[in-house]
Amino acid sequence: MAQCIYLIDDDEAIRSSLSALLATMGWETKAFESVQCFMEAEPDVQNLNGCLLLDIRMPGKSGITLLENWQQMGSTLPIIMMTGHGSIDLCRRAFKNGAFEFLTKPVDADLLIETVGTALEQQKLSQQHRENQADLQAKLATLSTREHEVMALIMQGKSNKEMARDLSLSPRTVEAHRASLFARLEINSLAKLIKIYGGLKGTT
Amino acid sequence: MRKALIWLILTALSGGGVVVYALHQQYEEQSAEFRILYRDITVKLSQNDVILALLSNSSDPKVVQQKFPYILRWQTKPHEPPRPDINPARAGTYWINSPQGSLLIDLPTLLADFVRTQKFHHFSLSWKDTPLLTQGAEGKNDWWSWEKHIASPSQPLNLLVTNNPDWRSLPWLGLLLVGVFWAVVIYFYNQYQMTKRQRNIANLRAHFSELARLNAMGEIAAGMVHELNQPLTAILSYSQTAQRLIKQQQAEKAQPLLDASVMQTKRISALLLAFREKLHSDEQALQPVNLRQVWERVVMLLGNEIERGKVSVINRIPESLPPLIASPLGIEQIFHNLLNNAIQAQQQTDKGWVTINASQTADSIILTVTDGGQGLSEQALEQVFMPFFTTRKEGLGLGMALTETLVQRLNGSIQAENSPNGGACFTLIFPFAQQEA
Numbered sequence: 001m002a003q004c005i006y007l008i009d010d011d012e013a014i015r016s017s018l019s020a021l022l023a024t025m026g027w028e029t030k031a032f033e034s035v036q037c038f039m040e041a042e043p044d045v046q047n048l049n050g051c052l053l054l055d056i057r058m059p060g061k062s063g064i065t066l067l068e069n070w071q072q073m074g075s076t077l078p079i080i081m082m083t084g085h086g087s088i089d090l091c092r093r094a095f096k097n098g099a100f101e102f103l104t105k106p107v108d109a110d111l112l113i114e115t116v117g118t119a120l121e122q123q124k125l126s127q128q129h130r131e132n133q134a135d136l137q138a139k140l141a142t143l144s145t146r147e148h149e150v151m152a153l154i155m156q157g158k159s160n161k162e163m164a165r166d167l168s169l170s171p172r173t174v175e176a177h178r179a180s181l182f183a184r185l186e187i188n189s190l191a192k193l194i195k196i197y198g199g200l201k202g203t204t
Numbered sequence: 205m206r207k208a209l210i211w212l213i214l215t216a217l218s219g220g221g222v223v224v225y226a227l228h229q230q231y232e233e234q235s236a237e238f239r240i241l242y243r244d245i246t247v248k249l250s251q252n253d254v255i256l257a258l259l260s261n262s263s264d265p266k267v268v269q270q271k272f273p274y275i276l277r278w279q280t281k282p283h284e285p286p287r288p289d290i291n292p293a294r295a296g297t298y299w300i301n302s303p304q305g306s307l308l309i310d311l312p313t314l315l316a317d318f319v320r321t322q323k324f325h326h327f328s329l330s331w332k333d334t335p336l337l338t339q340g341a342e343g344k345n346d347w348w349s350w351e352k353h354i355a356s357p358s359q360p361l362n363l364l365v366t367n368n369p370d371w372r373s374l375p376w377l378g379l380l381l382v383g384v385f386w387a388v389v390i391y392f393y394n395q396y397q398m399t400k401r402q403r404n405i406a407n408l409r410a411h412f413s414e415l416a417r418l419n420a421m422g423e424i425a426a427g428m429v430h431e432l433n434q435p436l437t438a439i440l441s442y443s444q445t446a447q448r449l450i451k452q453q454q455a456e457k458a459q460p461l462l463d464a465s466v467m468q469t470k471r472i473s474a475l476l477l478a479f480r481e482k483l484h485s486d487e488q489a490l491q492p493v494n495l496r497q498v499w500e501r502v503v504m505l506l507g508n509e510i511e512r513g514k515v516s517v518i519n520r521i522p523e524s525l526p527p528l529i530a531s532p533l534g535i536e537q538i539f540h541n542l543l544n545n546a547i548q549a550q551q552q553t554d555k556g557w558v559t560i561n562a563s564q565t566a567d568s569i570i571l572t573v574t575d576g577g578q579g580l581s582e583q584a585l586e587q588v589f590m591p592f593f594t595t596r597k598e599g600l601g602l603g604m605a606l607t608e609t610l611v612q613r614l615n616g617s618i619q620a621e622n623s624p625n626g627g628a629c630f631t632l633i634f635p636f637a638q639q640e641a
Binding site: 011013017021023024057084105106107108109110112 | 426429430433434435436437438439440441442444445447448449452461464465467468471
């Protein structure tokens with residue numbers, strides 16, 4: 001899925017001018033006149049790719065409210081806040097809620113392009129990371145319950161004999177499970193198992 | 205209620221003081237009277253000793269009796285046994301005994317002259333607790349009493365007088381005046397307090413309205429900033445995008461962006477126009493205005509500042525000046541700003557003054573406001589009517605700009621110059637024919 005810049009601003013002229021500006025960089029821009037419009041058009045915020053340019057002062061739901069709910073909604077899309085009168089207070093509030101950048105209007109084109117570029121870069125990296133994780137999760141999901149148990153015990157550093165005792169199985173069976181899960185996770189050593197899957201969720 | 209109580213206390217205290225003083229005076233007077241009485245009685249009684257010494261057997265009883273009617277009997281030989289001092293036979297009489305003889309004295313007759321003229325409430329002469337002569341009332345409950353032994357070896361009488369204060373002779377009129385005095389004092393103090401409070405309230409109100417004005421201005425400015433920021437942002441983006449496109453050799457794409465940019469610029473201009481319209485919407489109804497009265501009201505409004513700056517304000521608007529068709533509030537504001545400026549300009553001057561002059565020509569009224577300050581600098585003369593030009597630290601620089609706008613709204617004109625003696629001089633010209641405009 002290609003990266004896209006989502007722009008929310010209540011002013012038509014700003015939407016059109018910023019879209020034109022961003023288009024010169026070859027970026028695709030989707031502009032919305034309010035937070036509600038954006039939520040209707042893109043209900044699936046977790047899977048958006050790109051970044052969000054958000055005006056703070058808007059009729060209806062304000063930009064800062066969306067920002068404050070953003071992380072709860074499970075999105076990792078970086079948000080660049082824009083405002084006509086940035087007070088220190090507002091700025092602090094924005095960064096506290098995970099804003100990527102805080103720009104004051106009128107925004108200089110170079111600064112905006114640079115900021116958007118960085119945001120897209122960052123988002124791309126985190127997206128890749130997430131895709132990797134998802135891949136690993138998918139592999140993990142193929143393991144049987146017993147193999148999960150065995151893996152958990154391996155990670156605790158137990159030997160085959162100990163595992164056999166803990167799970168009331170014969171050492172041979174444990175060994176068979178171990179070989180099978182190595183095959184399913186497409187790894188060939190204990191070190192790799194711990195390195196790649198060690199920090200992943202659901203592996204304790 | 206509290207004032208009445210204070211008045212009562214003050215009057216009671218000072219009245220009490222007056223009464224005590226008067227009573228003390230009375231007491232002193234009567235003490236003096238008592239001393240005179242005592243001295244007279246002492247002298248009279250001591251005469252008896254002398255008479256006794258001088259009497260001899262050869263004296264003619266008739267002559268003696270005639271000369272000294274109070275000597276009832278006498279004998280030249282000492283009596284054996286000695287006669288009692290006090291004659292029990294007859295009240296008020298007593299014997300004086302000496303080796304030469306004895307005298308029977310009738311005290312009431314002896315002292316008839318003093319006793320009749322004395323004014324004490326109670327008067328008594330006693331010997332060894334036996335009253336010989338009393339006059340007046342009982343006198344036991346009287347306020348004051350004086351008592352003294354007569355210093356005479358042969359007649360050690362005890363003189364006792366008592367008296368009451370003479371209430372009627374107290375300075376009642378004085379007391380009344382004291383009451384009136386305090387009432388007047390409290391009244392004036394009250395008036396003073398009230399004026400002071402009113403002045404304080406007026407000051408507070410002025411302060412508050414100034415604050416409200418500044419707040420409103422801040423709000424307006426914030427609104428303007430927001431309104432202008434949006435199109436400005438768009439213009440900036442459009443222009444910069446156009447710049448980039450031209451740089452990228454795509455000049456044909458820049459055209460619509462520049463058009464949009466122009467549109468936004470027009471939007472700003474329209475916004476500013478609408479904004480001005482909004483602020484000017486409160487048109488005042490025009491009516492005949494007596495400039496002299498308005499000026500006097502403004503002087504009253506600025507009374508505090510005038511007093512504080514020790515500025516004398518001279519009103520030379522002739523009574524005969526015809527009324528000007530204008531908005532009274534507008535004129536008041538114009539005068540207020542001019543006078544206020546003149547006062548501010550003379551804060552460092554000891555004897556400041558402001559003069560307003562008015563004259564009438566065929567088709568206009570010319571007003572000049574002159575002050576005794578430093579005058580305006582060259583830069584100030586040029587810029588005095590520009591918004592946000594100010595020479596004061598805390599000034600906003602809107603007063604004179606507003607004044608000019610108001611004058612122009614009345615089709616008038618205003619000029620600033622320096623008078624030959626240094627102070628600033630503002631000349632305002634209001635044409636009569638403005639109501640048709």
